Amino acid sequence: MPLLNGNQNARKEEDFAGKKLKALPYELLQRGGDAVKVDLQKNRLKQINGISQLKNLTELNLSRNELSDFPVDITGLYQLEKLYINQNNIKTIPENVFPSLEKLRFLKLSTNRLEKLPQDINRCLHLNYLNLSNNCLRNLDSLVGLSHLKELYVERNQLAELPELLFLNNSLTLFKANGNPLRKPPQEVCAGGLRDIQSYFAMLEADAPDVCTVKTMFLGSSMAGKSTLCRSLKQGCPVTVAEEDRTVGIEISEVGSEGVRFFFWDFAGQEEYYITHHVFITAQAFVILAINLSSYNMDAQSFKEKVGFWIKNLQLKIPDSVVLLVGTHIDQCTKENEVKEKKKHIEEQVKEMLETHTTNLERRMKNFQEMEDSSLYYDQINQIERLTEYKLKVVDFIPVDCTEQADIDKLHSRIKHEVLNKETFPSIEQTLPRCYCEVENEIQELLKNGDIAEHGIVSQSSLLYELKNRHETLDDDKLKLILQYLHRIGVIMWYKEIPELAGSLFVKPSFLISLFKTIVRHDLVQELNKISPAQLKSENALVIQKKRWISDYKDRASLNNVAIRILVRNELQKNNYGITDEELIEEVVGSKKREGSLLSLLKHFDVCLSTKHNSPLNPKANEFCPQKNWKPSNPIVYEPDACLFPSYLSDNKQVEQKWESDNTEDLNIHVYFLPEIPHGFFHRLVIRTCSLYSPYWIGKDQCVLCCGDKRFLLREHCDEDQFIEIRCKESELETPGEIQKAWGVIREIMKRLNTLTEQWQGLYLTVHSPCKSSDCDQYFQWNDWQEWLEDSGTSKFNVGLEEKQTCPNGHQRRTELLFPRTPDAST
Ligand SMILES: Nc1nc2c(ncn2[C@@H]2O[C@H](COP(=O)(O)OP(=O)(O)OP(=O)(O)O)[C@@H](O)[C@H]2O)c(=O)[nH]1
CATH class of the missing domain: 3.80.10.10 (Ribonuclease Inhibitor)
Structure with a gap:
């Protein structure tokens, strides 16, 4: 075009x-x-x-x-x-x-x-x-x-x-x-x-010391041996992990070894927990990918589950990460040459996967370069070029028997060798002012002495007070900067940007993660069933409600707020934390009137959203109007009483009912993802979008949301070409003004999509508008959609003044049905 x-x-x-x-x-x-x-x-x-x-x-x-x-x-x-x-x-x-x-x-x-x-x-x-x-x-x-x-x-x-x-x-x-x-x-x-x-x-002092810190993430499917590896490396000898002692969520521990400080992050392998992983998988980390070799079958399915899935996720999220493959359970591989053959199979498949990734990118880039008007695609070519420069590095494959001391030692020295390799980890040595390390140590002291409670939740003001007492030269501003640094390296957690949480710090991140696991877990139905009559009574709830909570959770993936409060309260009061401080409990679990810090966090990380079920279309709902300040629907009006976890949904029935059917004349754009849509991306987009528009219906891979009396559909396509489709019902758009407004809503959705994409460095998007004539598979490419999102009314788009657009097969449509018009062109 x-x-x-x-x-x-x-x-x-x-x-x-x-x-x-x-x-x-x-x-x-x-x-x-x-x-x-x-x-x-x-x-x-x-x-x-x-x-x-x-x-x-x-x-x-x-x-x-x-x-x-x-x-x-x-x-x-x-x-x-x-x-x-x-x-x-x-x-x-x-x-x-x-x-x-x-x-x-x-x-x-x-x-x-x-x-x-x-x-x-x-x-x-x-x-x-x-x-x-x-x-x-x-x-x-x-x-x-x-x-x-x-x-x-x-x-x-x-x-x-x-x-x-x-x-x-x-x-x-x-x-x-x-x-x-x-x-x-x-x-x-x-x-x-x-x-x-x-x-x-x-x-910074002239003679400030260099510190070496490495975040080491243990990833891999369930029962791969991650916790065993992690704990054995930490203790320097084989440690057995009982099956019932599986990692739920993420476990963090700190290990010092000859000048290098390792932070071990042990991620649970069960699928239920993936939705929280993205929060903690961060750049500049060393990844140990554990693979249970005894249960590895040398076929495509086994490779995909145990290796491919993880590598793909890393390629999208941290495309330049360094990965060490560790094959566990070799003592249980009894056939001759079994370990050797499986190792070879995995290495070959990984190599092929990385090569295919690069070839796909190069092919896509060549397509653009060979286009007649290739200079129009400069941005696209550049972005793909940047992606090809990222190289995920798989440094080695080490087979181990986690019950053998010699194997643990071998693995330990391999990790150390890799981490100290300047080419692999160029910024492992960091120069820090002494006070940064001192403040970190002082927080640990405060925890040890009981000046901060064992759970590690502490108010900003009292922590600053304690630290200032110990460090006269540091004022509040400087201390806050150091605390933010400690948050960024994962030593403490301080979500300053969430208003409800800005006043509290979690100086023991593992505690926070263990709270996550009370709600995000594979056996939640059992946990709900275990709620006792006394616990129900404390929240003025009835046994019949408990039954409904369970069926709502199973059928609609929504968990009642009262149930959440009971589960978390129970966890907090259990022996390992033994928290009886009512004020603190309420701060975490919330009350009927106020959302607790835990829910705020889960929402902040796009794990769930407040829900309100079965609302009718509401023409009086807040409506988005371009050029006006956008006010999200007021949650109080809708009185949400539960949390919806879209990733637990298994069908689209409700959405299909509300949307009815597609019409070729609908406003319709396709956002293509290269190399593919990241795991969990669609649901996070839905959470971000639906929290703005009410009402909405969410399904497994579709979602309908309403703005006033107009319906919009978001649909994920995960076949060969992976894309997200955004539609607005044509029959609900009668005037040019309404079409303009609909583009305004689509712009809000696309903005959220675009900001979410920033969390995956290895992603690249293109946007098309398909031709509306039946049986025509041509599309209109939209090159400067990002400028449209950023536009303050002055930049130029490629979709401006022409009244009509013609597809390569000669079909014509009015421009505003395919693309938004520039603001000044529509007036
Ligand atoms: N025989 C043998 N057992 C192992 C080996 N590695 C791990 N195990 C056992 O395998 C089981 C699972 O190991 P975990 O370390 O809990 O596995 P995980 O990957 O952390 O599992 P999740 O917590 O479910 O994600 C435990 O009972 C371990 O003791 C090994 O090399 N040989």
Whole structure:
């Protein structure tokens, strides 16, 4: 589809964007000193000879071209204030370019191949915006001295250290450095933003020690031997784990070994728990994937369940993770060569899986590159290219008998060897101010001495008070920054962004996780059955209600809030915690009027949503109106009394009833996922969307939600091509205004989809609108849907002014039935 300019009328500049140019056009050069702004983006320029004739140029856009050398002709543009030269292939910039660009304020150099910056870039004294993201930079020293720099982006480079002097510069207001192997300051400090970095450097002593910390995650299916491995490595000798002592949820423990601190995270293998795993599976970790070799059959199904599923998840979530395969139970593999053959089978399958992943990405990229108007797909090509650069590393396969000391020792030294390999883990050593470690130790002391209760829930104010008493030099602000750092490395949990939880810290994360497991578990029906009459009475509930809770849970995956309160209260009062503090119990479990912290957390992590069952369509419900402030439906009006866990649903009956049937004229877009839709993604999207729109009906892989009297459908397709479909019933859209509003709702859904996607680094999306003529399998590709989501009314979309669109088979439809119109085009 051609790229159209959505609001050309407002532009006075020379617009040569997207014209497949290989050289500067004669008509542009003729303009000489008259040209002030020139837009040459999305062309095929390899050089720009003659540009210096445009002496009065103040703004030049050369992004998305094919420049591999920095065009030195630019040095003649003395009036230049804004330069976009991002998304090219530039490897180096020579010295003496920047000193002549005295007026340059804005420089976008992102997505190039720069390994080094010229020393004299700091002579560009008026520079206040600099974007260097997506390059290969290892050093930023030459930026020191840019005294007007306000915004600096250096995401996804090869930076290990940031220059301290850069942060003494008070002009900086925005700094982003995600995706670098940083050790000084560590990434978890940078994630907090500029203030955290400045404080970090202010506290850093000249002789601050390096600390080595590794999060080690034990993953694998149920009964693979994860807990056995984890506990045996921790104790240094074989430990047997009784079957009834299975991991429920996640267990965390800390192990120190010759200068390296390991945090072992043992994830339960049963499917019920996967929905909480995503919260704790984080980047920069070492993954031990346990595979029970004795129950491994050398077939596709067995590989998929025990190995493939986990590798795929990691590829999507942390595509550059480091994985060690550990085959357990070899003592039970009694056939000759059994271990050898199974090991070979798994290794071959893994190799094939990784290769197929790369080939698929490359094929998709080639498709775009070979398209006639490939420059329109620059973003797509770039994003896929970025994905191909991620390499999930499977370092080895080690068969072990977990009951043998020699095997545990062998595994231990292999892990250590791998972790200390600088190439595999470039940022394992981190430089930290002493007080960071001291505060962490002091929290452990407070727990040990009983100054913090055993469950580890402590109010922010009392923790700060205790820490300040021990650390006179640290004020509240500094302490909070350190606590946030400890939260990011997983040592404590502090969900500052959830209003109900901001005042409490969980300094014993395993306690919090054990609370999760009271609700998210494989044997929940048994647990509900065990609720005693006395427990029912304490909540003024009747035995008949208990029966309904069980049937609601089984049939509709919704768990009554009263039942949740009883289960969690029971867990808290059990011997291992023995909590009798009513105030604390209420804080965790909530009351009829107030939601407890546990539910807030489960919702925050998209595990469940508040529910209200069987509501009719409600034309008076809050309706989304574009251009107006969007107010979500007020939960109080709907009095939710239960929590719905969409991932436990097994059919779509209700949804199908409410939606009735598809109509080819429905507004309909398809969001394609490459390589595939991550496990649990659809339900999390549904949770995020339905908490905004009421009423809704949710099924296994479909969901209907209503905005006013209009129905919208979300449907997951997990066949060969995996996509999520978003539809709005055509019969409910009578006027152009209603169509516009429907796109507004779709935009809200897509925004949620897009932000959710950010949690999976290895994902790539494309959006299509299928042709509406029956029997036509063509579609309209939508390239700049992301710009539409971010749009504040000014950017240009490829779906602007044309009244009609024509599919490759010649079918025509009005544009607004296929894509949203740009705001100014519809008025
Ligand atoms: N004989 C033998 N038994 C093992 C070996 N590894 C683990 N086991 C036993 O296998 C059973 C399951 O091991 P776990 O460590 O609980 O398995 P898991 O992967 O943590 O299981 P979930 O908690 O369900 O996710 C336990 O009874 C272990 O003692 C091994 O190498 N040989």
